[in-house]
Each structure stands twice: as C-alpha cells, then as structure tokens.
Amino acid sequence: MPAPERIPSRSLTGTDPLTLLAEGELTVLGQIRGASNAALYCTVALDGEEAACVYKPVAGEQPLWDFPDGTLAGREVxxxxxxxxxxxxxxxxxxxxDxxxxxGMCQLWIDVLPERGENGEDGETGEDGETGEDGAPPMLALVEEGEPGEGWKAVVRAEIGEGRTALLVHADDERLRRMAVLDAVINNGDRKGGHLLPAPDGRIYGIDHGVTFNADDKLRTLLWGWAGEPLTAEAAEVVERLADRLAPGSLLVTRLAELITEAEIEALRGRVARLRETGRHPEPSGQWPSIPWPPV
Structure with missing residues (x-):
C-alpha cells in the first residue's frame, strides 16, 4: 500500500468526534510507514463532516509474549x-x-506543530500554552556538558557515539507532567518522544498506547524528570477522582471491562491507590529498562 497523501485538517463544527469516528464512512488513503503494526491513514465522513484519522486493525497486530490477553486496539481505547x-x-x-x-482502533488524526529550535533556547510557552507562529518549543534535548538549564529536567545520561555521552533532558512543562501521571496510571510501557504530539492549539497529545495496562509493572518512559517528586495539587485531585470512578460497578469500569481484563483493571486500581497514598511520581524500580528503545 502506498504512503498516504496528507489531506487538510478540518475543524469539526457539529458532529461529536466520537460519533464521527464510530459511525462515519471510513476510507483508507494509505499506510503509515515505520509502525511496527498495521497503521492506516484514513478519512472518516458523516453528515457532511470529514476528518483525518488513524485506523489500526486488530488483524494487523503482531503477537506480544508479555501482553498475551486482549488487543493493542482495545488497550488504545x-x-x-x-x-x-x-x-x-x-x-x-x-x-x-469495524x-x-x-x-480495529480508530483515532482522530492530530496535526503536529513543528518544534522550533533544537537546543531549547527559546523554549518558553505562554500561560495558555500557546507557542506562536514560530513552532512549538522542544520537548526533548541532549546536553553534552554540564547540567540541564532552567526549564529542563534530567532523565538519563546516554552514549552518543565516539566515546561521548550526553544528558537526555525533557522540558519542565506542566503538560508533560500531566502526561507522566497518565503514563503511571495506565502503566505505559512505551512512552517515546515520537509519541508526544504538540498540536497547533497548544495541547500536547499522547499516542500509541497499545502496550499499556499490563498487570505487571511495565512503566518505560522518557518522562522520568519528576520521579520521586510530590504530585501537583491538581494531579492529586485527579488521582482522587480516578479512585472514585474506578469503583467496582462504575460506568468507567464497565466500559474498561470490554477492553482489558479483570486482572488489568484490578492492577489499574492498585496503581491509582499507590499514587494516592504516596502523593508522589513513581521512580524506576531498577528491575527492567526504564527507558523505551528506541527512545524516539
């Protein structure tokens, strides 16, 4: 199948995105290259509205020995x-x-705002998260000498070739910090840099969540900069609400039960309970690689 030709992104004016994705006519335009499982670039149209989306059929998934139950598509949803x-x-x-x-999984396509700069010199955002016309500030960087400057959090020192090392850092950005909390909750085993999408509206979206919700601890991420630090007051409130919404018999649990196993739901409750009790971002256990590979 040929690589997809981009289509202009269109704002939805009257149709709920979930309704459009679930009920709209799905047209495959091409294959997204580089994905380890089948990922198709499509349009979805309903009642005069059209949007770009990604469709990942279950039939195109590669089996994973450490995720024997369920599907990648189910975990993404x-x-x-x-x-x-x-x-x-x-x-x-x-x-x-269908x-x-x-x-398969069908997800609204996110247009990505190109990053400005390569070293984070101008990597500041306004209070509303807007980045202006020059692009999004970098989220990740390598620092070959010294420590990360203001506005950056250290992750790990890595070899970059020819006997040289550099410190991998990520932006000290509240949007990324929220993502780090989400990853801890869903037990994300693959939070790479390429799975973080800065959108033109100032949001940062996370994608590719097929290896999540394992009953065993699988957290691998590039967002370790806040490890061991107290949760923000906002995050603590979110964790508190999640604990309530994950009560047995709740609507959220009923919906999750259609997608992941009972053991995975129980493990999800356990992770939320630990975050609630400790009030801190988790730290790497040291029992497995804490950084996904490749990192980008």
Missing part, C-alpha cells in the same frame, strides 16, 4: 477512556469499530 476520565484530554478521541480490514 482504554487509554483514551482513562485520559477522558482525568479531564486532561491527553489522548485524541479514540473508538473501537472497518475495511475488520475491527
């Missing part, structure tokens, strides 16, 4: 449900639906 429950809207609207290649 579950991640959206949790994101929606936080009120942060960190994951684009996502549904499970498509040209069978049941």
């Amino acid at each position: 579950a991640a959206y449900r949790i994101s929606e429950a936080t009120g942060w809207d960190l994951v684009p609207p996502t549904v499970l639906r 498509g040209p290649y069978g049941e």
Whole structure:
C-alpha cells in the first residue's frame, strides 16, 4: 500500500468526534510507514463532516509474549477512556469499530506543530500554552556538558557515539507532567518522544498506547524528570477522582471491562491507590529498562 497523501485538517463544527469516528464512512488513503503494526491513514465522513484519522486493525497486530490477553486496539481505547476520565484530554478521541480490514482502533488524526529550535533556547510557552507562529518549543534535548538549564529536567545520561555521552533532558512543562501521571496510571510501557504530539492549539497529545495496562509493572518512559517528586495539587485531585470512578460497578469500569481484563483493571486500581497514598511520581524500580528503545 502506498504512503498516504496528507489531506487538510478540518475543524469539526457539529458532529461529536466520537460519533464521527464510530459511525462515519471510513476510507483508507494509505499506510503509515515505520509502525511496527498495521497503521492506516484514513478519512472518516458523516453528515457532511470529514476528518483525518488513524485506523489500526486488530488483524494487523503482531503477537506480544508479555501482553498475551486482549488487543493493542482495545488497550488504545482504554487509554483514551482513562485520559477522558482525568479531564486532561491527553489522548485524541479514540473508538473501537469495524472497518475495511475488520475491527480495529480508530483515532482522530492530530496535526503536529513543528518544534522550533533544537537546543531549547527559546523554549518558553505562554500561560495558555500557546507557542506562536514560530513552532512549538522542544520537548526533548541532549546536553553534552554540564547540567540541564532552567526549564529542563534530567532523565538519563546516554552514549552518543565516539566515546561521548550526553544528558537526555525533557522540558519542565506542566503538560508533560500531566502526561507522566497518565503514563503511571495506565502503566505505559512505551512512552517515546515520537509519541508526544504538540498540536497547533497548544495541547500536547499522547499516542500509541497499545502496550499499556499490563498487570505487571511495565512503566518505560522518557518522562522520568519528576520521579520521586510530590504530585501537583491538581494531579492529586485527579488521582482522587480516578479512585472514585474506578469503583467496582462504575460506568468507567464497565466500559474498561470490554477492553482489558479483570486482572488489568484490578492492577489499574492498585496503581491509582499507590499514587494516592504516596502523593508522589513513581521512580524506576531498577528491575527492567526504564527507558523505551528506541527512545524516539
């Protein structure tokens, strides 16, 4: 299948994005190259509205020995449900639906604002998160000498070739900090830099949540900069609400039960309970690689 030709992004004016994704006519335009599983670039149209989206059919998933239950598509939708429950809207609207290649995940396409600069010199945003016409400030950087400057959080020192090392850092950005909390909740095993999308409206979206919700601790992320630090007051309130919404028999749990296993839901409750009790961002356990590979 050829690489997709981009289509202009259109703002939805009257149709709920979830309704459009679930009920609209899905047209495959091409394949997204570089994905480890089938990922198709599509349009979805309903009642005169049209939007770009990503469709990942279950039939195109590669088996994972450490995720033997459920599907990548189901976990992607579950991640959206949790994101929606936080009120942060960190994951684009996502549904499970039938498509040209069978049941799969369908997610609203996010146009990405190119990053400005490469070293973070101008990496500041306004109070509303807007980045202006020059692009989004960098989220990740490598510092070869010294410590990260103001506005950056250290992650890990890595070899970059020819006997040289550099410190991997990420922006000390409240939007990324919310993402770090979401990843801790959903047990994200693959938070790479390429899975963070700065949008023109100032939001940062997270995508590719197929390896989440494992009952075992699998957290691997580039957002370790706040490890061990207290949660913000906002995040603590979100965790408190999540604990209530994950009570047995709740609407959220009923929806999650269609997507992930009972053991995974119980482990989800446990992670939320630990965040609630400690009031701190988790730290790497040291029992497995804490950084995904490749990191970008």
